[in-house]
Amino acid sequence: MRYDLVDRRCVVTGASSGIGKEIARNLAYFGATVVMACRDRERGGLALEEIVADSGNDRVSLMLVDLASLASIRTLAKNLSAGGSPVHLLVNNAACLAQTRRTSPAGFALTWATNVLAYFALTNLLLPVLRKSAPARVIHVASTYARGLDLADVQFEKRRYSGLRAYAQSKQADRMLAWRLAALLPSTEVSVHACHPGLVASGLYRDQSGWLRRALGLGSWLMKNEREGALTPTFVAADPEVQTPTGRFWIDRAPASCEFATRHDEIRALWRLCSDMSKTDAF
Secondary structure: OOOOOOOOEEEEEOOOOHHHHHHHHHHHHOOOEEEEEEOOHHHHHHHHHHHHHHHOOOOEEEEEOOOOOHHHHHHHHHHHOHHHOOOOEEEEOOOOOOOOOOEOOOOOEHHHHHHHHHHHHHHHHHHHHHHHOOOEEEEEEOOOOOOOOOOOOOOOOOOOOOHHHHHHHHHHHHHHHHHHHHHHOOOOOEEEEEEEOOOEOOHHHOOOOHHHHHHHHHOHHHOEOHHHHOHHHHHHHHOHHHOOOOOEEEEOOEEEOOHHHHOHHHHHHHHHHHHHHHOOOOO
16 A cells, blocks of 8 residues: 655554554554654653664654543543644554453443544544545444444443453444444545454453463464555555545444444434533534
8 A cells, every 4th residue: 555645744642552553564664754642751752763764754743642531532632632733644543452341530331432422523523624634534443343332331331341342342333433423524524434454463462361362372373464464554544545435334444334323313313422421413
């Protein structure tokens, strides 16, 4: 893949490691102005230095954000749009897979806050500048491991908590939010897509234990490395042919069918729920 993104300003969340770091590296190779939105200053700084040295692109910067905190997300959105700066591309990539049920600063279940509310809130807060920067693009890094969304109990307050079930629910929600946003926006302004990077041997699984850790260890030879995992998100972010039609789900750089796309009532209900929880809605 080779693209000319010299006139594009791109934001990648969770860019200090894993596929987020590789997506940021790829966009820097293509000449883009890249903002790495990261939680950890030290890890983010080291990743920034590596990407600048590797790509030869010095228009790469770091902005700190805790994506489990809505207050921190608001600050990031304000800083990104300061001085009328454009945002042409937003890659919502950061994710967590919490083995035990933990909560965010606002009291939301951590996986839901990081993997769903952060995608929703940051996108909606940046939507005015994205539309002003048109043509622009929003990418939700999702998964084929997406299922089990329970709109009556998204925070596992009634159900027995499972880290994998909470993660799968969040990825289903990410795909459905992408379809709703795509339906609300003309693709000539902001094109919206979701993609599956593949099963990637990344830091997302570093805190797992028990049978999951053993299974991942045994199956690691079947998993993609982080650079391979970044290929589809990079393609969906950078290829000009992806802009239209909007609202597609991508696997291995090809559009794929998505069963959740037809659940229109559930999609609208999810949007309303995220709007109420995050107090951010550009519509």
